[in-house]
Amino acid sequence: MKAVTGVNKLTKKTSSINITPWLFIGPHLLIFLIFFLVPIGFGIYISFTEWDLISQPDFVGLANYKEILFNHDSIFYEQFQTGLKNTFLFVLFAVPFCILVPLFLATALHAKPKFWKIFQSLFYMPSLFAISAVVIIWKLMFDVTYGPINHLFQLNTLWLRNQPYAWVSLVIVTVWWTIGGNMVIYQAALNGIPKDYYEAADIDGASGMQKFLKITLPSMKSQILYTVVLTTISQFNVYGQPLMLTGGGPTNSTRVLLMNIQQNAFGSGQSIAGIASAMAIILGVCIMAVASLQFFFLRDKK
Amino acid sequence: MGFKLLPIEWVTTNYVELLSDNTSTPLLRWFLNSLVISVSHTLLVLTVVSLSAFAYSRLEFKGKKMLFSFLMGTMMFPAVVNLIPLYKIIDTLDWVNSPLAMIVPGAASVFNIFLVRQFMSNIPIEFDEAARIDGANDFQIFSKIILPLIKPVLLVVSLFAFTGSWNDFLWPSIVFSDIEKMPITPGLQLLQGMYQSQPTLLMAGAFVAIVPTFVLYLFAQKYFLESMSLSSGVKG
Numbered sequence: 001m002k003a004v005t006g007v008n009k010l011t012k013k014t015s016s017i018n019i020t021p022w023l024f025i026g027p028h029l030l031i032f033l034i035f036f037l038v039p040i041g042f043g044i045y046i047s048f049t050e051w052d053l054i055s056q057p058d059f060v061g062l063a064n065y066k067e068i069l070f071n072h073d074s075i076f077y078e079q080f081q082t083g084l085k086n087t088f089l090f091v092l093f094a095v096p097f098c099i100l101v102p103l104f105l106a107t108a109l110h111a112k113p114k115f116w117k118i119f120q121s122l123f124y125m126p127s128l129f130a131i132s133a134v135v136i137i138w139k140l141m142f143d144v145t146y147g148p149i150n151h152l153f154q155l156n157t158l159w160l161r162n163q164p165y166a167w168v169s170l171v172i173v174t175v176w177w178t179i180g181g182n183m184v185i186y187q188a189a190l191n192g193i194p195k196d197y198y199e200a201a202d203i204d205g206a207s208g209m210q211k212f213l214k215i216t217l218p219s220m221k222s223q224i225l226y227t228v229v230l231t232t233i234s235q236f237n238v239y240g241q242p243l244m245l246t247g248g249g250p251t252n253s254t255r256v257l258l259m260n261i262q263q264n265a266f267g268s269g270q271s272i273a274g275i276a277s278a279m280a281i282i283l284g285v286c287i288m289a290v291a292s293l294q295f296f297f298l299r300d301k302k
Numbered sequence: 303m304g305f306k307l308l309p310i311e312w313v314t315t316n317y318v319e320l321l322s323d324n325t326s327t328p329l330l331r332w333f334l335n336s337l338v339i340s341v342s343h344t345l346l347v348l349t350v351v352s353l354s355a356f357a358y359s360r361l362e363f364k365g366k367k368m369l370f371s372f373l374m375g376t377m378m379f380p381a382v383v384n385l386i387p388l389y390k391i392i393d394t395l396d397w398v399n400s401p402l403a404m405i406v407p408g409a410a411s412v413f414n415i416f417l418v419r420q421f422m423s424n425i426p427i428e429f430d431e432a433a434r435i436d437g438a439n440d441f442q443i444f445s446k447i448i449l450p451l452i453k454p455v456l457l458v459v460s461l462f463a464f465t466g467s468w469n470d471f472l473w474p475s476i477v478f479s480d481i482e483k484m485p486i487t488p489g490l491q492l493l494q495g496m497y498q499s500q501p502t503l504l505m506a507g508a509f510v511a512i513v514p515t516f517v518l519y520l521f522a523q524k525y526f527l528e529s530m531s532l533s534s535g536v537k538g
Contacts, residue, residue: 017364020440025369028350028415032373035407039380039387046387053390070472121523128515130469130527132490133508139494140501184527237382240471244491258382260473265386266476277386284380291378 012063047277052270057110064278076275079264083257083282089289090242091235094166097175098231099182099224106186107216120187127180138173139245166246166254173241178234183229189214189223225298229291236287257283318508327496329507331482331487335401337514340467343405347374347463348456350409355418356444371411385476392477403477404485408467414459421455422448458529461522465515486511508524 047064049057068080105123109116126134141149142159150157159165197215206214217224239258242248249253257279265276341462357363358370388407397403426447433443471487478484482494490507497503 018362021357021363021366024361024444025354026355026467028409031350031406032410032412034391034410035388036376036384038392038409039384042390043383043385043387053386053393102434104471120527121519124527126305126468126521127517128488128519129469129512130515132487132494133511136490136494136508141507143501146501187527202373203452233380236380237472244494261385262472262476263377266389273386280382280385287380287382288378 042279044281047272047273047281049279051274053265053273056270057274060274064275065201065282068275068278068282070241076264076272079260080257080282082252082277083255083260083279084286086242086252086254087236087238087258087283088286089167090170090238090254094171094174094230094235094238095228097171098178098235101175101229101286102179102227103181103224105185106183106190107177107212108191109187119192120183124180126177126266129177131177132172134177135241135244136272138169138176139289142169142245160246162251163250166250168282170241170245172271173245174238176238177241178231182231185223185227186220188222195221221298225295228298229294233287233291236283236290317510320495325491326481326483327493327507329486329489329493330511332484332486333510335390336468336485336487338512339401339404340464340514343467344402344460344463345409346405346409347411348413351414351418351459352449352456352530353444353451355415355422356448358415359422359449360427360443364513366490375415377412377416384398385472389476399476399480399483401483404470406466408463408470414462418452418455418459421452421508425451454525457522457525461518461525461529464518468515 031221046057048059050060050063051057067074068076070078072083079275109120109123113119123211141147144150144156144158147159148161149155157165159169193216197219198211201215237258237261238256242254242256245253248259253300261276261279261283264272264279358366392398392403392407395402397406429447429451430443432445437447468485469487470485470494474485474490475491478488481489490511494504495505
């Protein structure tokens, strides 16, 4: 503190407030205010309005929420119910594999098999690809006539146009795309476990499985919690895969809520931004609720 | 015709055909748009983040703790709520179909500030004090002493910023309707609609879109693999 007073002579003269720190944080705060704080407040407000994105929003109170939550005859009720249900189903199907597959691969790589560095890069790299490129690649893989998958397994499956194959395809693509991030977190966690734990277990005659369940998993608990919560949050925002891979089909069974939100607010025809905002807010509340529940049940209880 | 694992014939005509179509699917144009957007976004993030992380880590001012906790708290707010109102703000600024719509808003992120601030807290405060005694001001301490020392974490932030911006899909598909102006990710969606029956052309397009992040990975592999453990708070 002593040093600071010596330096800022200029500002000291005019006022007792030191403006230098505000020059440092100012640029971020300005961007944060305009592109984060204001939109959030505005977003909550427009969910209580009837609005077409162009004219003045018309305050309608809770009407949008009533419409999508309770009005059984409304098309938006239907959209919301199916969309939210499908989003939850996707999270339920995808998240366990997005955790287990990277965990398995990280454990396998940790044994340092031959060429493990090459495999590590192969597993990691898809997470750096854009989702639209990923889907184009996989749409070809799943193709019924010239797709390698049907060819390899001698199948004639219409992967993207039948259930449950459509869900299976979406989960496969999502897992392939997201392995990298969680895998390297687990690898780092595995590296951090002291070797003597395993040596002690060896002396006691523990089996490989026992060591994994009693030493490895408990030691990675905080990383697993972190990845479960973050993976769940990001999978709730699923959009690109169903949009480009299944188009939301067959018969809307993979049409997720974000697709309906996007369609209502920005699709062709008149924008129904008020209803779409209400949907977005409920989705946001669901995300926060699920993440908090996970955090509550998975954290270290002492 | 039987199935072959390797292509029957290697050709470059797919790329020639794709790159020469300049009207409905200007792939080269999209690629350049993406490049301009991602590079500018990365530079903006680096500037904004290193400046404010410095203040939150090493300068004293009224309300610093409260402000920083508030910023951290907003991180748990789901981004999906922002989508529609943010579009309105972009529209008001007349940034629809402008690269600015993708360059600026992402710089509001708090996560990177947290990351860089953590890294800075490991640099001894004596460095600053010694420089102050020599007559350096806050800006000189920032640029001459701290900035060179935080290069590793800034590299990680750059990788996040660049790949995040390059791969963003939902947001650009909302703020770009002009085919000439859009980046490559929503472009590929148009490509998919246009060349549904020509898988080789589609694959060529997808390949062009993943080249930059792929090359980046080859050069900064170590940082990519360490970045995730850095962000999850685990030391590798």
